[in-house]
């Protein structure tokens with residue numbers, strides 16, 4: 001992968017509540033329509049052990065055990081999206097952690113109410129995106145490909 005800013009990558013997941021509520025297609029469509037490129041995707045019921053690694057920085061929080069249990073309670077959809085500023089833009093598209101603070105138009109602001117059922121995850125920095133992508137995907141599961149319409153997305 002080159003170091004072009006257009007190849008920045010982020011880890012986005014539709015959490016088990018988003019899968020149950022039939023929001024996978026909508027969430028994917030938002031990133032596609034924006035112009036971001038999908039480079040990896042899988043459905044998986046993650047183990048608590050795996051999720052404890054994913055949320056390691058939150059291990060001291062009172063909600064940690066419940067979060068890990070909930071996240072392992074059903075299949076989720078894990079994805080890697082690529083494009084200019086995708087980490088920050090992805091967070092903006094998701095909305096705030098607390099859906100009640102999320103603007104209409106954001107994914108959480110449109111589809112969720114409760115912090116513990118906020119339907120999606122997005123990496124919070126380029127550094128954590130790198131860690132999360134490595135945790136969820138083997139190198140061979142992430143596709144490197146040219147998109148024919150990139151000249152209509154980027155000047």
Ligand code: UDP
Pocket residue numbers: 058063067096097115116117118120121122124
């Ligand atoms: N969470 C929660 N209660 C809280 C804070 C967070 O249940 O007081 C959950 C919420 O689902 C959130 C996840 O823990 O998405 C991870 O928390 P983080 O602060 O990393 O928020 P995010 O990066 O997902 O916006």
Ligand code: MG
Pocket residue numbers: 122124
């Ligand atoms: Mg976070």
